[in-house]
Amino acid sequence: MLADTSSAQVQDRGASARSTLRPLLSLRGVSKTFPGVKALSEVALDLYPGQVTALVGENGAGKSTIVKILTGIYQPDGGAISIDGEPVHFHDAHAASAAGVTAIHQETVLFDDLPVGENIFIGHEPRTRFGLIDRKKLRSQARALLQRVGADIDPDVRLRDLGIANKHMVAIARALSIEARVVIMDEPTAALSHKEITELYELVERLKADGKAILFISHKFDEIFRIADRYTVFRDGELVSDGLITDVSEDELVRMMVGRPVGQIFPKREVPLGEEILSVAGYCHPTEFEDIGFRLRQGEILGFYGLVGAGRSEFMQSLFGITRPSKGAIRIAGEVRVIRSPAEAIESGIVYVPEDRGKQGAVIGLPIFQNVTLPSLRRTSRRGFLQLAEEFKLTRDYTSRLDLRAASLDQDIGNLSGGNQQKVVIAKWLATQPRVIILDEPTKGIDIGSKAAVHEFMTELAARGLAVIMVSSELPEIMGMSDRVIVMRDGRIAGEFERSGISAEVLVRAAAGLGAGA
Amino acid sequence: MIQLLKSREAILAAAILVLIGLISTRYSDFAAPSNLINVFNDTSILIMLALGQMVVIVSRCIDLSVASNLALTGMVVATLNMMAPGVPVPVLLLIAVAFGAMLGAINGVLVWKLDLPPIVVTLGTLTIFRGLIFLISNGEWINAHEMTAGFKAFPRYDVFGLSLLSWLAIATIAAFFVLVTRTPLGRAFFAVGGNPHAAVYTGIDVGYTRCLAFIISGAVAGLCGYLWVARYAVAYVDIAGGFELEVVAACVIGGISIAGGIGSVGGAVLGALFLGIVKNALPVVDISPFWQLAISGAAIIIAVAFNARSERKKGRIILKQAERLA
Numbered sequence: 001m002l003a004d005t006s007s008a009q010v011q012d013r014g015a016s017a018r019s020t021l022r023p024l025l026s027l028r029g030v031s032k033t034f035p036g037v038k039a040l041s042e043v044a045l046d047l048y049p050g051q052v053t054a055l056v057g058e059n060g061a062g063k064s065t066i067v068k069i070l071t072g073i074y075q076p077d078g079g080a081i082s083i084d085g086e087p088v089h090f091h092d093a094h095a096a097s098a099a100g101v102t103a104i105h106q107e108t109v110l111f112d113d114l115p116v117g118e119n120i121f122i123g124h125e126p127r128t129r130f131g132l133i134d135r136k137k138l139r140s141q142a143r144a145l146l147q148r149v150g151a152d153i154d155p156d157v158r159l160r161d162l163g164i165a166n167k168h169m170v171a172i173a174r175a176l177s178i179e180a181r182v183v184i185m186d187e188p189t190a191a192l193s194h195k196e197i198t199e200l201y202e203l204v205e206r207l208k209a210d211g212k213a214i215l216f217i218s219h220k221f222d223e224i225f226r227i228a229d230r231y232t233v234f235r236d237g238e239l240v241s242d243g244l245i246t247d248v249s250e251d252e253l254v255r256m257m258v259g260r261p262v263g264q265i266f267p268k269r270e271v272p273l274g275e276e277i278l279s280v281a282g283y284c285h286p287t288e289f290e291d292i293g294f295r296l297r298q299g300e301i302l303g304f305y306g307l308v309g310a311g312r313s314e315f316m317q318s319l320f321g322i323t324r325p326s327k328g329a330i331r332i333a334g335e336v337r338v339i340r341s342p343a344e345a346i347e348s349g350i351v352y353v354p355e356d357r358g359k360q361g362a363v364i365g366l367p368i369f370q371n372v373t374l375p376s377l378r379r380t381s382r383r384g385f386l387q388l389a390e391e392f393k394l395t396r397d398y399t400s401r402l403d404l405r406a407a408s409l410d411q412d413i414g415n416l417s418g419g420n421q422q423k424v425v426i427a428k429w430l431a432t433q434p435r436v437i438i439l440d441e442p443t444k445g446i447d448i449g450s451k452a453a454v455h456e457f458m459t460e461l462a463a464r465g466l467a468v469i470m471v472s473s474e475l476p477e478i479m480g481m482s483d484r485v486i487v488m489r490d491g492r493i494a495g496e497f498e499r500s501g502i503s504a505e506v507l508v509r510a511a512a513g514l515g516a517g518a
Numbered sequence: 519m520i521q522l523l524k525s526r527e528a529i530l531a532a533a534i535l536v537l538i539g540l541i542s543t544r545y546s547d548f549a550a551p552s553n554l555i556n557v558f559n560d561t562s563i564l565i566m567l568a569l570g571q572m573v574v575i576v577s578r579c580i581d582l583s584v585a586s587n588l589a590l591t592g593m594v595v596a597t598l599n600m601m602a603p604g605v606p607v608p609v610l611l612l613i614a615v616a617f618g619a620m621l622g623a624i625n626g627v628l629v630w631k632l633d634l635p636p637i638v639v640t641l642g643t644l645t646i647f648r649g650l651i652f653l654i655s656n657g658e659w660i661n662a663h664e665m666t667a668g669f670k671a672f673p674r675y676d677v678f679g680l681s682l683l684s685w686l687a688i689a690t691i692a693a694f695f696v697l698v699t700r701t702p703l704g705r706a707f708f709a710v711g712g713n714p715h716a717a718v719y720t721g722i723d724v725g726y727t728r729c730l731a732f733i734i735s736g737a738v739a740g741l742c743g744y745l746w747v748a749r750y751a752v753a754y755v756d757i758a759g760g761f762e763l764e765v766v767a768a769c770v771i772g773g774i775s776i777a778g779g780i781g782s783v784g785g786a787v788l789g790a791l792f793l794g795i796v797k798n799a800l801p802v803v804d805i806s807p808f809w810q811l812a813i814s815g816a817a818i819i820i821a822v823a824f825n826a827r828s829e830r831k832k833g834r835i836i837l838k839q840a841e842r843l844a
Binding site: 320322342343345346347352353354361362363364365366370374375377378381384386428 | 701708712716717718719720780
């Protein structure tokens with residue numbers, strides 16, 4: 001749906017892309033090996049002034065490694081980097097920023113407790129004659145830089161008090177303050193709302209007009225086609241292809257990324273719906289959401305769509321007992337329940353798989369089996385004492401279903417690969433024998449291959465009679481997986497749509513409050 | 519991980535044996551069973567306090583008020599004994615445990631309900647508890663002649679060649695072993711310290727769990743309060759002054775991670791024994807007590823460096839995987 005409009009835009013952009021030929025920064029034959037892993041082998045990358053180059057690849061393709069080499073955090077084992085044709089060596093982060101290369105990360109790496117102005121200039125503050133920081137100059141220069149990026153931010157405000165989008169603006173102002181010529185943006189839109197993303201695009205256009213060379217890393221194809229001039233595809237640490245964005249289609253790009261044609265991306269299966277398992281009525285919270293009500297049946301996948309900040313996660317956390325609602329009632333299988341804590345939610349058969357599974361999922365330092373049984377300890381203990389044999393049995397039951405690869409269930413979960421850690425976390429939730437499972441942004445920031453696995457798994461859960469609530473900000477995922485979609489806006493339900501009535505336009509209009517479903 | 523911990527404990531045990539061997543070259547009777555029994559008896563209170571501290575540290579908190587709690591509870595039971603000599607020792611023992619637990623609960627509730635940093639809360643109560651001792655005693659000492667014979671004799675009472683004090687330490691070790699390895703609460707301490715965010719989503723109440731850790735630590739400190747006062751037959755404002763640092767040191771030497779989530783009963787016990795042996799051996803091999811402080815300090819730094827190294831190794835594996843995924 002978006003492909004049509006973006007390809008039209010891309011047409012005229014291609015012409016200007018061809019006219020500029022000399023790269024500002026180029027990498028040749030760059031390799032990097034870590035003990036046991038070849039992260040990059042002989043890759044090449046060119047960044048052109050006034051152009052956006054999109055770097056795409058699955059997780060593990062070597063994108064982060066190349067960012068770290070460009071910013072001087074890693075030293076390449078071989079190969080050459082040149083700027084304006086002159087060879088350069090980034091022996092540390094300082095050298096890279098002195099050469100005009102700067103990176104804006106997905107989670108901004110700035111100082112929350114310092115004021116905005118100091119964040120912009122930290123490391124290269126304007127000095128007075130006596131070598132002290134010139135506060136007046138710092139403030140006025142910061143204000144000028146913020147104006148240049150089009151952000152209305154007071155330089156004296158603490159960074160902590162800004163939203164994510166404004167933090168990005170500060171990071172970009174910082175990039176301008178060191179007179180960066182090469183700007184690397186590592187998934188800059190991952191945590192932004194629709195409006196903030198549009199603002200970011202405008203800013204990227206401005207940076208292009210200033211002649212900056214931009215490396216743009218993203219998993220979102222619509223935005224790649226919207227703002228990039230060129231593309232570079234990495235796979236397993238090797239360069240697969242690069243060229244002008246006008247010369248490829250979305251399908252081709254995906255095929256190059258995964259090395260195989262991607263057929264049906266959403267493995268949605270028709271599952272006969274069972275009994276009504278959950279009904280929520282009149283759920284309210286003083287500040288986050290109001291009057292949320294819906295019903296959910298066994299085998300159903302209910303999508304929750306909305307912009308970031310619409311109150312979806314806040315509502316789910318309340319449903320799970322982390323925060324208390326001010327009003328509202330829940331029935332589970334027809335029975336009225338009051339959920340005051342996560343423990344009560346789990347007991348009632350509701351589990352919540354949070355967005356940030358790395359931070360909120362695995363307990364590193366505990367062995368696999370202890371991670372799995374953590375929410376089920378009441379079942380695996382007798383008279384208040386843990387039964388190790390029971391714990392191992394439960395763990396074995398659930399991890400074997402998920403095909404977990406581990407030397408022993410007694411092994412520290414920290415020694416497992418990311419994918420296997422994920423399986424342990426999922427096994428943990430399944431072991432509680434839930435009736436309703438809430439998945440918050442289940443595929444955020446993961447590659448296409450892993451996404452397909454998560455969707456497959458979701459279908460599997462529904463087929464087993466679980467009711468699934470999926471909170472997602474990705475339209476294709478919402479449309480591909482849900483039986484029914486609830487759209488939230490400003491803490492309220494803005495619309496409810498059956499699968500048959502879903503279209504991208506309807507959902508987006510409802511989420512943005514543009515008539516129709518609102 | 520468990521193997522790593524085991525080997526870490528094995529290394530500490532080996533270090534203790536080497537230490538005993540070294541001391542024996544200067545003072546041959548040190549390794550005699552009767553002397554080792556004495557050393558253990560001398561270290562019993564440190565062992566118990568280190569165990570209480572362990573569950574607090576494992577849940578990513580710290581209890582700096584243990585020594586003040588010990589001193590306050592000691593003063594309370596000593597005063598009670600002086601004013602009402604008829605109260606039997608077992609009742610005093612229960613009062614000491616309950617009173618200590620109550621003081622621990624003050625820490626716990628402040629950390630839980632007001633969400634204050636544990637180091638600040640217990641630094642505050644450390645001072646407050648000391649101040650309360652002064653209020654109770656008016657700064658006066660309670661001396662041996664003001665205590666009943668039974669009160670003083672209890673910790674020294676000999677059962678099968680060991681004092682009751684030593685037996686209580688052994689019982690505490692056993693109780694903590696069961697608590698930590700065999701109960702949901704013990705598991706919760708590790709989950710809360712290892713990853714508080716994940717713990718919330720698994721239905722563990724992080725604040726409540728930490729509060730219980732403080733109550734346990736407080737109860738142990740209370741028990742030790744009675745034992746300390748009875749053993750040394752004196753109670754005054756400054757008893758066990760600064761002892762909380764030794765307790766934390768024993769935990770750190772025993773491989774309990776200050777960052778939470780990692781630790782074991784064996785580690786805490788061995789860490790306490792290590793300090794106890796250093797303390798007991800130095801005077802007999804004629805080394806100045808100043809060296810004792812230096813050696814304890816060096817042991818702490820070596821232990822922390824050792825733990826940091828083994829933790830970094832673990833970190834590297836994750837990093838390598840992150841690299842592969844990234």
